[in-house]
Amino acid sequence: MKEPLFKGSCTALITPFNESGIDYERLKKNIDYQYEGGTSAIVICGTTGENAVQSQEEHDELVRIAVNHTAGRMKVIAGIGSNNTQKALKNAQNAKAVGADGVLMVTPYYNKTTQKGLIEHFTYVADQVDIPMILYNVPSRTGIGIAAETYQILSQHPHINGVKEASGDFSLIGKTVALCGNELNLWSGNDDNTVAMMAMGALGVISVASNLIPPVVAKLCELCLSGDYPAAAALYQKYAALFSAFFIETNPIPIKTAMRLCGQDSGKLRLPLTEMSEEHLAHLQAKLREVNLL
Numbered sequence: 295m296k297e298p299l300f301k302g303s304c305t306a307l308i309t310p311f312n313e314s315g316i317d318y319e320r321l322k323k324n325i326d327y328q329y330e331g332g333t334s335a336i337v338i339c340g341t342t343g344e345n346a347v348q349s350q351e352e353h354d355e356l357v358r359i360a361v362n363h364t365a366g367r368m369k370v371i372a373g374i375g376s377n378n379t380q381k382a383l384k385n386a387q388n389a390k391a392v393g394a395d396g397v398l399m400v401t402p403y404y405n406k407t408t409q410k411g412l413i414e415h416f417t418y419v420a421d422q423v424d425i426p427m428i429l430y431n432v433p434s435r436t437g438i439g440i441a442a443e444t445y446q447i448l449s450q451h452p453h454i455n456g457v458k459e460a461s462g463d464f465s466l467i468g469k470t471v472a473l474c475g476n477e478l479n480l481w482s483g484n485d486d487n488t489v490a491m492m493a494m495g496a497l498g499v500i501s502v503a504s505n506l507i508p509p510v511v512a513k514l515c516e517l518c519l520s521g522d523y524p525a526a527a528a529l530y531q532k533y534a535a536l537f538s539a540f541f542i543e544t545n546p547i548p549i550k551t552a553m554r555l556c557g558q559d560s561g562k563l564r565l566p567l568t569e570m571s572e573e574h575l576a577h578l579q580a581k582l583r584e585v586n587l588l
Contacts, residue, residue, distance in 0.1 A: 295476040295477075296455055296456070296476065296477060296478070296479060298455065298456060298479040298497050299335070299369060299371065299395065299396045299426045299428065299455050299456065299479070300334045300335040300369045300371075300497075300498065301334060301497045301498050301515075301519060302332075302333075302334035302335075302497075302498045302512060302515040302516065302519065303332070303333050303334055303335075303498055303499060303501055303504050303508065303511040303512040303514075303515045304333065304334060304335035304336065304337060304369070304371065304481070304498060304499065304500045304501065304504075305328050305333050305335075305336050305337070305500075305501055305504040305505055305508060305511075306336075306337045306340045306341065306342035306343065306500050306501065306502055306505075307321075307324060307325075307328070307336050307337060307338055307340070307342065307343055307360075307505065308324070308342055308343060308344075308505050308546050308549060308550055308553070308560055308561070309321070309339075309343040309344050309345075309348070309356065309561065310324065310559065310560060310561030311344070311561045311562045311563070311564055312561055312562060313562070315352065316352055316355075316356065316561075317559070317561055318355075318359055320559055320561060321356070321359060321360070321363075322359070322363045324505075324558075325360060325363050325364055325368075327508065327558075328368065328504070328508050329364075329367045329368055330508075331504070331507075331508025331509045331512060332508060332509055332512035332513070332516075333368055333504060333508045333511075333512055334368060334369065334498065334512070334515075335368050335369035335370070335371055335395070336360065336364065336368055336369070336370055336371065337371045337372075337373055337398055337500060338356050338357055338360040338370060338371070338372055338373065339353050339356050339357060339372055339373040339374075339385075340373035340398055340500075341373070341400070341432070341435065341545065341546075342502050342505070342545055342546045342549065343356070343373065343546075344546065344563070344564055344567065345373050345375075347564040347565070350384075353385065353388075354388050354392075357370075357372045357388065357389050357392055357394055358392040360372075360394075361392050361393045361394055362392075369395040369396065370393075370394050370395050370396075371394065371395060371396040371397060371398050371428065372385065372386075372388075372389035372394045372396075372397050372398070373385075373397075373398045373399075373400075374386045374389060374397045374398065374399050374419070375398065375399045375400030375401075375402075375430060376402070377402035377403050377404055377405050378402075379402075379415050379418055379419070382399060382415075382419050383418065383419050383422060383423070385397070386399075386419050386422075386423040386425065386427075387422075387423055389425065390423050390424070390425045394425065395425075395426070396425060396426040396427065396428060396455065397423075397425055397426070397427050397428070398427075398428045398430050398458060398500075399416060399419060399427055399428070399429060399430060400430040400432065400436060401415075401429075401430065401431060401432070401433075401436045401438050401439070401440060402415055402436070402438070403435065403436035403437060403438070404437070406436075406437055406438040407438065409440075409441050409443070409444045412438070412440060412444055412448075413444060413447055413448060416429060416448055416451075416454065417448070417451060420451050420453040420454055421451075421453075423453070424453065425453065426453060426455035427453050427454050427455060428455055428456050428457060428458055428481070428500075429445075429448065429454065429456070429457040429458070430457070430458045430460070430483065431457060431458070431459050431460060431461050431483070432458075432460040432461065432483060433461055434460075434461075434462075439461055439463075439466075440457070441466075442466055442469040442470045442473050443473070445457065445470045445473065445474055445478055446470075446473040446474055448478070449473075449474040449477040449478035450477065454478070455479055456478055456479030456480060456481060456497075457470075457478060457479075457480060457481070458481050458482075458483040458500045459480060459481070459482065459483050459491065459496075460482075460483025460484050460487075461483075462484060462487060464490065464494070467480070467491065467494055468494060471494060471495050479497055480494075480495055480496040480497065481496055481497060481498050481499060481500050482496050482498070482499040482500070483499075483500055484499075485499060485501050485502060485503045485511070485537040485540070486534065486537045486538060487499075488501075488511075488514060488515070488518070488530070489514070489518060489523065489526050489527055489530045492515070492518035492519070492526075493518070493523060497519075498515045498519075499511065499514075499515060502540055502541075502545055502546065502549050503533070503536070503537055503540055503549070505546075505549050505553060505560075506549065506552050506553050506556060506558070506587070507533070507587070510529070510533060513529065514526055514529050514530060517529065532585060533585060535581050535584065536581045536582065536584070536585055536587075538581075539552075539577060539578050539581040539582075540552065542574045542577060542578065543570055543571070543574055544567060546563075546567075547563060547567055547568075547569075547570050548570065548574070548578055550563060551569075551570045551575065551578060552578060552582060552587075555578070555579065555582060555588055556582065556587055556588060
């Protein structure tokens with residue numbers, strides 16, 4: 295049985311970009327806000343953090359500052375995914391060197407590869423860096439998914455700790471749990487799947503919504519972990535429409551917009567991401583009002 299890297303709520307942090315680069319002081323405030331809200335872990339330089347538009351220097355500095363400022367209060371997981379295996383390895387090595395607790399590695403996008411290629415891609419990095427790795431399956435964004443049989447093979451690697459499952463494919467999830475058992479820890483990759491996935495054995499969520507409402511997402515996970523699914527379902531239903539609104543446009547456009555609307559400086563978006571349309575903005579504002587956040 296593999297000890298999970300974390301249990302409960304993990305926030306996929308936004309990156310507060312500004313005109314000159316990154317507002318690192320705002321990043322530190324966001325980290326403190328997560329700790330105060332009961333978050334168990336944070337992901338830095340993930341998809342929600344717009345890692346695709348970060349320079350290598352920015353990526354390395356973000357991980358270093360996050361580790362130093364968190365100072366052991368929460369687990370820090372560095373996003374290292376790339377469709378360039380050597381770049382993913384370099385990111386993993388840098389994360390290990392500055393003291394990150396784990397890494398998150400997405401499937402290679404655009405050039406994609408086969409299931410055999412996925413096994414070799416993840417294994418190549420896991421073989422060379424002694425740090426817990428969480429696989430990340432999000433075929434809607436990458437164009438390639440991980441099969442249950444592939445999970446089974448990867449689960450045998452001592453450095454592969456688990457998976458952030460964002461496929462929304464509950465048949466795949468059920469088969470993966472049956473094949474891998476306790477050798478592959480499971481986390482929801484979608485806020486709207488958290489309760490259902492935790493009922494199937496997931497240990498929490500890597501969340502977008504918790505950038506804004508960390509106590510809510512932390513409580514949702516706590517209720518599931520304690521087995522109080524009726525209360526978890528009730529809490530989920532209260533925020534279900536808002537969870538959906540956070541994906542009305544490409545993540546992280548809605549969550550950054552929501553944070554700004556609620557008085558939190560979330561920084562700028564970097565191209566190719568742009569500001570939310572007026573129509574979607576009105577919808578997001580309505581959902582925030584429904585739960586008294588605006």
